[in-house]
Amino acid sequence: MMDNAIAWIFIFPLFGSVLCALLGMVKREACWYIAVISMAGSFLAGAVTLIQASGSPSHVVSYVLGGWSLDSYPRGVGIEFRADLLGALITLVVLGVGLLVSIYSKLPVEEETPDKEPLFYSLFLLQVTGLAGICLTGDAFNLYVLIEVAALTGYGLIAMGSNRAAAATFNYVILGTIGASLYLLGVGYVYITTGTLNMVGIHDAIVASVVTEKNLADSASMQVAFVLICLGILIKMAFFPFHAWLPNAYCHAPTTTSSLLAPLVTKVMIYVMIRVVLTVFGVEFSFDSTLWAEILPWLVVVAIVSAAIMALAQREIKRMLAYLIVAEVGYMVGGIWVYNYYGMIGSIFHVISDACMTLCLFLGAGLILRKCKTTNFDGLRGLFSKMPLTMTGFFIGGFSIIGLPPTCGFFSKWYLITGAMVSERWEYLVALLFSTMVMVVLFFRLIERIHLAVSESGENLGKGHGDLGLTEEQTRFSEGPLSMLIPLLLAAAVVLVIGIYNQDVVNQIETFLENLPHEAELPKEAVSK
Amino acid sequence: MTDPRIIEDVRPFLSFVIPLIGVLGIVWAGERHKNLRETFTFMAAFAQAAVVLSMIPEVLGGVIFEYQIWQVFTNVPLLLRVDGPGLLFASVASVLWIATTLYAIGYMRGLHEHAQTRFYSFFAISLSATMGVAFSANLLTIYFFYEMLSVSTFPLVTHMQDKSARTGGRTYLGYLLFTSLCLLLPALSWCYVWLEGGQVAMDFMGDDGKVGAFGSTTQIILLLLFTFGFAKAGIMPFHSWLPGAMVAPTPVSALLHAVAVVKVGVFCLYRVYADVFGFDVLRSLDxxxxxxxxxxxxxxxxxxxxxxxxxxxxxxxxxxxxxxxxxxxxxxxxxxxxxxxxxxxxxxxxxxxxxxxxxxxxxxxxxxxxxxxxxxxxxxxxxxxxxxxxxxxxxxxxxxxxxxxxxxxxxxxxxxxxxxxxxxxxxxxxxxxxxxxxxxxxxxxxxxxxxxxxxxxxxxxxxxxxxxxxxxxxxxxxxxxxxxxxxxxxxxxx
Known part of the structure; x- marks a missing residue:
């Protein structure tokens, strides 16, 4: 069973999902248990896979599903799951988030989508299957299939939300489909040119062609393929200005859905971009062959700054967080395209830490929403005394987004800044710092609104001496239920632990970067003094 | 002075942790057991002062204490080190904390202030961060505790929770976080990336004049980034946060905004000027x-x-x-x-x-x-x-x-x-x-x-x-x- 750990990652949620749909017809209450158990099993399998990957000499665990090996006919079409350290790390994050959210979901799902538990949980588990699959697959076409699995289940999960969720979902469907189609188109070009769909196979073909007359790095079709794939991924990850689907989708979705999708979907698509750049096309092709590497860093700057400004204009927690995610997407894309070792570490690490801190924030926002019936800034006064634990968890996530030590957000931002420095991408550095300041404003404004007895326009609301102008009822200690609180606090603890033990995570990332195929290397040294 | 002996010792770490343990006691006692709560503050203050002062004879005898908390980055640990200037600063802050605690009891009870548990808790956390800065052994460590101090003093500055507190708090945090995140952090990263000898050079000990390898323009830029980045030092034009912070209760103004916080700022400057740049490099700088x-x-x-x-x-x-x-x-x-x-x-x-x-x-x-x-x-x-x-x-x-x-x-x-x-x-x-x-x-x-x-x-x-x-x-x-x-x-x- 240990040898097949990768397969178990999928078996648990996939069959859990079917079981939910079937057993749910008889006994609805069982669904939550099935979801939690499958997520826990899957998480364990993910941990085993990571240990196997870091233990094996090549730092890769490969698993060919159902004998669809590369050598069988037609050549280059197989179902290979390939867990290198990067894939295994991100998978573990996906499964960890899934596990915490599944525990958290018991009450919100009962309350927000009554009688739909079987449907909800089977989509939930399929969603996690899709996301984990994206992180582990070694095949460019399978990747497309899994992206669609994740997307389709995501549409379903979002549409179960409030009245306006349907419109938001429709928007998401359109943009998501365009993104996925562009990606598929790109994969088509690649298949025609290289004759394989296997990621490592594609890369081998590109490298092998360099010495021949028909250098694939110069071929127009490969370059078009690369740009199409990148464009598709950018749309799927809500990179500004393709972000329009995201805020509405996450705001009108049920609490559980937004807690699951917000930390994962955009981050997993960043992972896909890293995978495409490093494993599929390779470092040299990605950064040297196309104009892309010159254009994107500037788009990143625009993306970060505009998303940060839009976040500033929001008056509602979930919407504000949604725009923060868009800004963070800019961070990570920038980290990839500054084109050096530190930037790449920063980007990968930020995928991990951003998933954890966004999880914190959305779980916290869900608790607030449940207690206050609103996440509008005006309804939050006095929450520090009412829900101190929730607020602690929420603001640990917030401080991590700002990048205050010792949270993990500080360390990933540190590597991103260092990356910007090494490549002398000053415009990216300035954008990072600008959005950092915006985040300081966002979260401390929130603290002000909760902590102080002052209205937004600056009138005193209380009678002084800490009087918040609320009744005793409104400020009395009243925490959310434990089934929701514990996942939040665990997530907050993870944010701190990853921060404190960031060396261990970074070591794994470094091992991955040092074992890139064909000994490709990212520049490490600074260009000048 | 003869070559200092470096001894691994847990006391610098204790002086940092003791107030944090005190916080647990303070929160546990809470508003219901006021006298017990204040006893915890006193115990923390006295214990901290005792630990800090006990190091003086040995440091005067040429010993340097070190304690590594954990390895943050490759080559850059979170390291505490006790030398003369740091110990002097730490002693002053910890001894005055005792006096301030006594004073705060009279002041806060005399004025029937609210939320005293919160007040004493964050006070203790601030003192913990102050010890961290005083005993920091490298730029990264000092930055950690510097930020910890900025954030932990915010609830103290906004203690009154009214309009003036909001104005003061905004100025306070706006100045301190803007400078530390936008000026200091790039400066740190700059040193991390480009300093000769890699990341080790962020340590305060060893060769002075590590930045001597940079060109003079770079040196000036770095110097400016550091000088204004440590805005707690109150160098103009980044000084306005201090008058703004006066909306806090007087014990806060007394200990934090006359001793701990502001002195942390100038102490950081001392570290950077003396131990990162080195006086020889500085004097030769245009x-x-x-x-x-x-x-x-x-x-x-x-x-x-x-x-x-x-x-x-x-x-x-x-x-x-x-x-x-x-x-x-x-x-x-x-x-x-x-x-x-x-x-x-x-x-x-x-x-x-x-x-x-x-x-x-x-x-x-x-x-x-x-x-x-x-x-x-x-x-x-x-x-x-x-x-x-x-x-x-x-x-x-x-x-x-x-x-x-x-x-x-x-x-x-x-x-x-x-x-x-x-x-x-x-x-x-x-x-x-x-x-x-x-x-x-x-x-x-x-x-x-x-x-x-x-x-x-x-x-x-x-x-x-x-x-x-x-x-x-x-x-x-x-x-x-x-x-x-x-x-x-x-x-x-x-």
Whole structure:
């Protein structure tokens, strides 16, 4: 069973999902248990896979599903799951988030989508299957299939939300489909040119062609393929200005859905971009062959700054967080395209830490929403005394987004800044710092609104001496239920632990970067003094 | 000095952790058991002071303590190290915490303040962070604790939770986080990426002049980033947060905004100037004169502003900015006497200024008065308080036999070592300005009588307020007569 750990990652949620749909017809209450158990099993399998990957000499665990090996006919079409350290790390994050959210979901799902538990949980588990699959697959076409699995289940999960969720979902469907189609188109070009769909196979073909007359790095079709794939991924990850689907989708979705999708979907698509750049096309092709590497860093700057400004204009927690995610997407894309070792570490690490801190924030926002019936800034006064634990968890996530030590957000931002420095991408550095300041404003404004007895326009609301102008009822200690609180606090603890033990995570990332195929290397040294 | 022996010791870490443990006790006791809660604060304060002071004999004997908390980055650990200047700063802060705790009990209970548990908790966390800064061994460690201090003092500054608290808190955090995130962080990253010898060079020990490898323009940019990045040092134009922070309860203004927080700022400057740049590199730097001029300008301008302030606490705040300018001046002079004088001034000014703030708070508790113009005739009714105010003023002005004289003396010596006579002139003018804005307060209180109400029943504040301020006033004398070990800690005398 240990040898097949990768397969178990999928078996648990996939069959859990079917079981939910079937057993749910008889006994609805069982669904939550099935979801939690499958997520826990899957998480364990993910941990085993990571240990196997870091233990094996090549730092890769490969698993060919159902004998669809590369050598069988037609050549280059197989179902290979390939867990290198990067894939295994991100998978573990996906499964960890899934596990915490599944525990958290018991009450919100009962309350927000009554009688739909079987449907909800089977989509939930399929969603996690899709996301984990994206992180582990070694095949460019399978990747497309899994992206669609994740997307389709995501549409379903979002549409179960409030009245306006349907419109938001429709928007998401359109943009998501365009993104996925562009990606598929790109994969088509690649298949025609290289004759394989296997990621490592594609890369081998590109490298092998360099010495021949028909250098694939110069071929127009490969370059078009690369740009199409990148464009598709950018749309799927809500990179500004393709972000329009995201805020509405996450705001009108049920609490559980937004807690699951917000930390994962955009981050997993960043992972896909890293995978495409490093494993599929390779470092040299990605950064040297196309104009892309010159254009994107500037788009990143625009993306970060505009998303940060839009976040500033929001008056509602979930919407504000949604725009923060868009800004963070800019961070990570920038980290990839500054084109050096530190930037790449920063980007990968930020995928991990951003998933954890966004999880914190959305779980916290869900608790607030449940207690206050609103996440509008005006309804939050006095929450520090009412829900101190929730607020602690929420603001640990917030401080991590700002990048205050010792949270993990500080360390990933540190590597991103260092990356910007090494490549002398000053415009990216300035954008990072600008959005950092915006985040300081966002979260401390929130603290002000909760902590102080002052209205937004600056009138005193209380009678002084800490009087918040609320009744005793409104400020009395009243925490959310434990089934929701514990996942939040665990997530907050993870944010701190990853921060404190960031060396261990970074070591794994470094091992991955040092074992890139064909000994490709990212520049490490600074260009000048 | 002979080569220091480096000994691994847990005490620096203890001095950092003890207040955090104290917080657990404080929160557990809560509002229901007030006396127990204050006992926990006292226990933490005394334990911290004991741990810190116990290191003095050995450090004087040439020992350096180290304790590694954990490995943050490859080659850059979160490392605590105790040397003379750090220990001097830590001792002052931890001893004054005891006095402030006693004072805070009188002040907070006297005014029936709310949320005292929160107050004492964050107070303890701030002191923990202060110890961390004092004992930091490299730039990264110092940055960690610096940020911890910024955030943990925010609830103290906004304690009143009203409109003025919001304004003060916004200015406070806006300045401190803007500078630390946008100026300091890039500077750190710059050092991390480009310093010769890789990341090890962020350590404060070892070769001075690590940045000597950079071109002079880069050096100047780095120097500016660091100087303004540590905005807690209050160098103009990043000083406005300090008067803004005066909306906090007086114990906060006294310990944090006259001793811990602001001194953390100048102490960081000391570390950067002395141990990252090194004095040789600094002196050879072209633009370095401008830094001295900047410090002098800060001293003079803030003193002039202080003259015009009627609100006593604001006047003291601007005085603090000026005095921080002295410390910054000492390190920018880049001479041994100047830097030693700076470190000494951290201690001397701390004792004098905390006395002044204690007095301002005691006056407020006893009479509710905040403005200098209201103090007429108060000397007769509150003789101990106003007497202590007089002593504190004289110490800040720098007259013997009070502590403030010693440090100013060495600052002047440091200026003369560089043949910068004009700096001495600035020091003299500034001392004169100190006289103009500090002495009238005590003089008005003692020698002007208030005709309107002869006997309004005003008397001294509760003894818990008066005792600490009397003690710190006596401390100003003590620092003068017991300055020998301080000089050795500051690295001036052998």
């Amino acid at each position: 633009g370095e004169d401008w830094m001295i001029a900047l410090a002098c300008a800060t001293i003079l301008i803030s003193s002039l502003i202080a003259l015009s302030q009627d609100n006593l606490k604001r006047r003291l705040a601007f005085s603090t900015i000026g005095q921080l300018g002295y410390v910054a001046l000492g390190v920018t002079l880049a001479t041994q006497n100047g830097a030693g004088g700076s470190v000494l001034h951290i201690a001397m000014h701390a004792c004098g200024k905390i006395t002044l703030f204690f007095c301002a708070g005691a006056i407020f508790v006893a009479t509710g008065k905040k403005y200098v113009s209201e103090l007429r005739g108060l000397g007769r009714k509150m003789p101990i308080t106003m007497g202590a105010f007089m002593i504190g003023s004289l110490s800040v002005i720098g007259l013997p036999p009070l502590g403030g004289f010693v440090s100013k003396w060495y600052l002047a010596l440091g200026a003369l070592d560089r043949d910068a006579v004009w700096v001495v002139v600035v020091l003299l003018i500034s001392s004169l300005l100190n006289v103009f804005y500090l002495l009238p307060v005590a003089v008005t209180a003692f020698f002007r009588t208030d005709e309107t109400d002869e006997d309004s029943g005003i008397k001294e504040a509760p003894w818990t307020c008066v005792l600490p301020l009397a003690l710190t006033a006596l401390g100003c004398f003590a620092l003068f007569f017991l300055s020998a070990p301080l000089l050795r800690l500051a690295g001036i005398a052998q």
